[in-house]
Amino acid sequence: MRVPDVDDRIAAATLAGLGSLSRARLRAVLDHHRPVEALERLAVGAPLDRSVGLSVEVHGRLVAQARAADPLDVGLRLRGCGITVLLRDSPDYPSALAADAEAPAVLFARGRASALGGRRVAVVGTRNATAAGRATATELGRDLATAGVTVVSGLALGIDAAAHHGAVSAGTAAGGTVAVVGNGLDEPYPRRNAALFEALCADHLVLSEWPPDTPPEAFRFPLRNRIIAALAEVLIVVESRERGGSLITARAALDRGIDVMAVPGSPRTRAAAGTNLLLRDGAAPVTCAQDVLDVLSIVTPPGNPIASRPSPVDDPVAAAVLERCREGPATLDALVASSGAGITAVVTTVAGLLTAGHLSEHAGWLEATGSRLRPDLSGSRRS
Amino acid sequence: MIAAIRSSTLLGARGYPVTVEVHVGRGLPAFTMLGLPDEACREARDRVRAAVLSSGLAWPDAKVTVNLAPPRHRKTGSGLDLAIAVGVLVATEQVPTESVADLAFVGELGLDGAVRDIPGVAPMVGVLPTEDWVVPPGGVTEATVAASGRIRTAATLRELVEALAGRAGWRSPNPLPPLEPAAGAVPDLADVRGQPLARLALEVAAAGGHHLLLVGSPGAGKTMLARRLPGLLPDLDAAVALEATMVHSAAGMALPAGGLVVRAPFRAPHHTSSAGSLVGGGSHHLRPGEASLAHGGVLFLDEMGQFAPAVLDSLREALETGQVTVGRVNHHVTMPARFQLVGATNPCPCGEGGAPGSCECDERSRQRYLGRLSGPLLDRFDLRVAVSRPEVDDLVDGEPGEPSVVVAARVARTRSRSIERSGMLNAYLEGADLDRWAPLDPGAAALLRHEMEAGRLTGRGYHRLRRTARTLADLAAHDGVDPPATIAEEHVAVALSMRTVLRRSSMVGVR
Numbered sequence: 001m002r003v004p005d006v007d008d009r010i011a012a013a014t015l016a017g018l019g020s021l022s023r024a025r026l027r028a029v030l031d032h033h034r035p036v037e038a039l040e041r042l043a044v045g046a047p048l049d050r051s052v053g054l055s056v057e058v059h060g061r062l063v064a065q066a067r068a069a070d071p072l073d074v075g076l077r078l079r080g081c082g083i084t085v086l087l088r089d090s091p092d093y094p095s096a097l098a099a100d101a102e103a104p105a106v107l108f109a110r111g112r113a114s115a116l117g118g119r120r121v122a123v124v125g126t127r128n129a130t131a132a133g134r135a136t137a138t139e140l141g142r143d144l145a146t147a148g149v150t151v152v153s154g155l156a157l158g159i160d161a162a163a164h165h166g167a168v169s170a171g172t173a174a175g176g177t178v179a180v181v182g183n184g185l186d187e188p189y190p191r192r193n194a195a196l197f198e199a200l201c202a203d204h205l206v207l208s209e210w211p212p213d214t215p216p217e218a219f220r221f222p223l224r225n226r227i228i229a230a231l232a233e234v235l236i237v238v239e240s241r242e243r244g245g246s247l248i249t250a251r252a253a254l255d256r257g258i259d260v261m262a263v264p265g266s267p268r269t270r271a272a273a274g275t276n277l278l279l280r281d282g283a284a285p286v287t288c289a290q291d292v293l294d295v296l297s298i299v300t301p302p303g304n305p306i307a308s309r310p311s312p313v314d315d316p317v318a319a320a321v322l323e324r325c326r327e328g329p330a331t332l333d334a335l336v337a338s339s340g341a342g343i344t345a346v347v348t349t350v351a352g353l354l355t356a357g358h359l360s361e362h363a364g365w366l367e368a369t370g371s372r373l374r375p376d377l378s379g380s381r382r383s
Numbered sequence: 384m385i386a387a388i389r390s391s392t393l394l395g396a397r398g399y400p401v402t403v404e405v406h407v408g409r410g411l412p413a414f415t416m417l418g419l420p421d422e423a424c425r426e427a428r429d430r431v432r433a434a435v436l437s438s439g440l441a442w443p444d445a446k447v448t449v450n451l452a453p454p455r456h457r458k459t460g461s462g463l464d465l466a467i468a469v470g471v472l473v474a475t476e477q478v479p480t481e482s483v484a485d486l487a488f489v490g491e492l493g494l495d496g497a498v499r500d501i502p503g504v505a506p507m508v509g510v511l512p513t514e515d516w517v518v519p520p521g522g523v524t525e526a527t528v529a530a531s532g533r534i535r536t537a538a539t540l541r542e543l544v545e546a547l548a549g550r551a552g553w554r555s556p557n558p559l560p561p562l563e564p565a566a567g568a569v570p571d572l573a574d575v576r577g578q579p580l581a582r583l584a585l586e587v588a589a590a591g592g593h594h595l596l597l598v599g600s601p602g603a604g605k606t607m608l609a610r611r612l613p614g615l616l617p618d619l620d621a622a623v624a625l626e627a628t629m630v631h632s633a634a635g636m637a638l639p640a641g642g643l644v645v646r647a648p649f650r651a652p653h654h655t656s657s658a659g660s661l662v663g664g665g666s667h668h669l670r671p672g673e674a675s676l677a678h679g680g681v682l683f684l685d686e687m688g689q690f691a692p693a694v695l696d697s698l699r700e701a702l703e704t705g706q707v708t709v710g711r712v713n714h715h716v717t718m719p720a721r722f723q724l725v726g727a728t729n730p731c732p733c734g735e736g737g738a739p740g741s742c743e744c745d746e747r748s749r750q751r752y753l754g755r756l757s758g759p760l761l762d763r764f765d766l767r768v769a770v771s772r773p774e775v776d777d778l779v780d781g782e783p784g785e786p787s788v789v790v791a792a793r794v795a796r797t798r799s800r801s802i803e804r805s806g807m808l809n810a811y812l813e814g815a816d817l818d819r820w821a822p823l824d825p826g827a828a829a830l831l832r833h834e835m836e837a838g839r840l841t842g843r844g845y846h847r848l849r850r851t852a853r854t855l856a857d858l859a860a861h862d863g864v865d866p867p868a869t870i871a872e873e874h875v876a877v878a879l880s881m882r883t884v885l886r887r888s889s890m891v892g893v894r
Contacts, residue, residue: 130740157746239740271740329738331771332580332880343579344873351876355833363730363749364598364769364883365738 009085010075011035012106017074017211018042018065020058023104023223028052030088030105042066077212081186082201084109094207096120100230100256104209110185115150115176115205119296122152122232122253124225124246125159125239130271130329131360131367133239134162136263139371140236141166143289145174147300152231154224155179155206159238159246161193168199178205180227182220186212222248229253234295236286237262240274247274250283259295261286263372269328288373317341317349325359325368335366384408386473386480389487390466391510392424392451392458393503395669395709395716396626396633398510402452403463405470410446418451421459430461430492431468438496438541443475457714462501465490465517468540469547482547486535487511490519496540502635505529505628505642517543520554524642525632528625569614569646573786574607577773581608584768584881586790589615590797591854592808594702594724594763596687598883599770605727608770609651609683612725614787616647616680617795623679626719630675648680650722654689658697662707662720669709669716674701677722687726688755695760698724702763724763728756765810765847767883797857800866809854817846821853826872834879844882851878 006014012035015021021029029038032049041048045063048054054062078085086093086107094116097103121144123137141151141163151167153160160179167177179200183189185208188197200206209227210220225245229235229252237260240246250260262283265272279285286292293300320339324330330338336346350366353359360369386405391398414428428449435442449467451458466488472478489507491499504522509529517535518526526534535553537543545551575582581597585608588595595612597605619627627644638644652661652673659665663672674682682698684690701707705721731744732752744752761767801809805820812820823831831848834840840848855874860866 126740128740128742128745133740241741269741270738329740331769333578333771334774336579337577337774343583344877347580347880348873348876351830351879354839355830355837361839361884362739364771367739 006036006039006071006075008035008087009090010071010078011039012087013078013085013108013211014039014066014069014071014074016106016108016209017069017214018062020061020065023209025052025054025058027103027105029054035087039066039071074211077186078108081212082110083185083212084113086113094231096231096233097227102226103230104227106209108185108208108211109205110201111205112176112203113205115178116231118175119149119298120152120178120232121149121292121296122228122235122249123159123163123238124153124228124235124249125163125237126241126244126246126271126274127156127158127160128271129158129162129239130269131369132326132372133159133263133265133271135369135371136373137162137238138166138169139373140238140263140286140289140292141168141177142170144292145170145176147175147289147293147298149175149293149296149298151175151177152228153177153179154221154228155181155189155193155197155200156221156245157190157192161196163238164196164200168196168204172203176204178207178231180207180224180231181216182208182210182224183216184208184210184212184214189216221245225249226252229258230256232258234259234261234292236260236292237275237278237283239263239265239271240278241270242273242277244274247278250278259284261292261295263287265372266327271328286373315349317345318353321346321349321353321366322358322368325366326370329365329367331364332366384474384476386470386483388466388470388473388483389511389514390463390489391487391507392456392462393460393507393633394456394714395663396506396630396671396675396718397716398503398507399456400510401456401458401463401466403466403470404450404452405467405474406448406450407443407445407471407474408448412444412446414447414449416449416451418449418454419457420451420463421457423461424451424458424463427461427464427467427492430464430494431471433494434464434492434496434540435468435471437494438539438544440472440477440540440544441475443471447471447474460501460503461491461499462489462503462507464492465498465519465540465543468492469543472544478544478547482549485515486517487514488517489522490517492540498537498539498543503633505632505638508534509625509629524640525628525638528628528642529632569649569787570607570610571614571787572611572790573783575604575611575784576778576782578604578608578770580880581768581770582784583877584766585612585615586794586858587851587854587881588612588723588725588766589790589794590809590858591765591801591850592723592798592810593765593851593854594726594810596726596728596761596764596767597770598728598730598767600729600772603770603772605770606651606683606685609681609685609725609727610649611787612681612723613647613649615791615794616723617791617798618645619647619679623721627679630671630678630718634671634676636676644679646680648677649683650677650680651683651685654684654686656690656694658691658694661694662697662701663709663716663718669711671718672707672720674698674707674720674722675718678719680722681725682722683725683727685727687728688752692755692757696757699759702760726756726764728753730769762843762847765851766881768881769883793858796862797854800857800860801854809850809857812850812853813846817849821849822869823849823852823875824869824871827852827870827875830872830875830879839884840879840882848875848878848882851881 043066137159145167153163188194235253237246260283262275262278263286324338384407388403498519500519500521505525508526512530515533520536650673661672701720707720708717731749733743852870852874857866
């Protein structure tokens, strides 16, 4: 069978959608064949190059799947969703990724593909983050983007979303942000980040190695993490427990010789257990965006863009409460115990701090909302 | 030869008067029962006959017909045995008719003629409170509480017949064993170390009648706290005590030594309970449920999210009206159920305590877990308090907290003040009453306005918060000083801290 009017990109997208073609097999196939040729061979049941190493059984299944697939439909679906296909040997494929040993053979993209032209820093962390962790990620994302760096992350809830939000808030003239996701680009996942997804598709870039209509299954996310690591020049872990996806990303970065940095947290809070482990094992600490820019050897013009929040330290109870909350989430009972003040005084103070936005509350836990970064540092270090 | 004996039967927590008509006449020897008896009641035929014979009395060699009037009500249980037996004996002239003219009877018979205890003596006797009653020996105390007439008792049918015939005196009810070993003393608040917020919340709940939700990880002491609430509540007033006694008697629960339920009951049904066991039901006499047993006291639902949603919803009528109505095809029963609800739940499925960033549960599974508590039910709780595990220091060498007696005195003072002021406990203040009795001072109003504008407080939450703040202000006023008419900012602040945020509106907490 001839496949008319199908170019290599659509053929590659069709191949990427075949159920039995794992990402490794897809790479092997496209290393030896042009996409159109591979698809035509499968559609007529012809054998592929011996060094692709497909078993007879897998080949048989692929032939059946290729016959069932309709490349024209695939092309229409891609165009309908505004998705571009990037092939590894095409000039628009991210150059940082092209050299990687596990680079995806096919990438799907929405947004401005040029977003990956500049310096790139990945900012990752747990979904279940503290308020302080999210504020830290937002601030890092904003400051790095303001300095012209492109922020790479994974569009998950928590740290990822906060980092994207920060980079988006720096404006479209800044470094921008790139999200790498584990599902097809037709639907945002998680749904809660739908608005963010749309914003990234409009002015930034969203990447996936999966064709449209691929559901967000759990196994795809660790795979996605390697792409985040490979795209970055420096990887920052903002917050992570002692086990988690962000540590998988950190491992992937270390395997590639990419610098891993971590935001230190209180040893008392489990939210920082993973990042503190990384620091212990030799990762460089991030205390402000300038720490990262130094690693990248980026010199920024003087002037501190960060408006630090005035700290309400004149009241001793408030100071004690804030100090305790900066160590990690605390309950009211713990605050009463650590401040030594009466419950009414503590509660009144907490109400004031909540009102002023210094604290946030969830299910009885009070968290300091300020970022963990040192607000005054980027100015003073430059002198 | 006919006899009519007064008795009563039990439905829900109420007695219904029954007249047992016995006719002994010519015909083939038989024993027929009419008037909608249920299974246990129908079995009375065989029990009564055996009891009469083994008491050395004669069973008529004739056709015996028993009618339980009025016949449209279903008669349940074995409490009519005694009345049927007496009816047969009167109709066969073994007992003089005049001797039973002013008496009513309840009690079950054993085959050996023993008069056995039955549940529900108090409501059964209470339906004809001015009669003189003959009750089983174990029912004397509760019958005395429920009725004003003279209460008689007999241990056996033989003894009863002797007393009725005037051949012997009535048994004195004195040597009765106490109905119940003294109820396990309510645990004391002094045992709770640390946890200042939870202690205060308990005191506020007791003083204002507010429903209380405790949110905290396993081991935080939610159950321990809840069990101490009854100890802070005052004794039940006479009317409520009588209602509670009726319910406890009808359910066959052990009653306190005086026969009257005076202390606030504490009921803690398991989370596998069915709706029927909570609000009452069952195919026979509609046993009162846990909601009614908690009448006047505390209903504690541990692991509230684990209850079936339909079961929790069945409590809404009770929470709204203070009573439950259980309907069946041909009758329905209303039982009192005005209780204080104390719920306890983990903040998340893993039980790690829900500390942000430290537990395994993602936001969605946490929301789903708390989402099992339906909004309308969650809304009933004026107080939603986070309970954390006590600090080790507090457990090991912390001072014992204030004992229950001290707190209970403050609670009693506050309760009587609020009833004097507005005629009700603060938890029942609504709309105009709330504006009248709990106005806010400017600082307090500004704080609440800010919370509402920030989206942390809903309109309904605003009203709940003012009630709690009213109770806090009342509690803070010293002995002999009237509480301030307006509510100050600090009371609103404390009330806010007792209304934990359980749902985060947006995941990205970027300010």
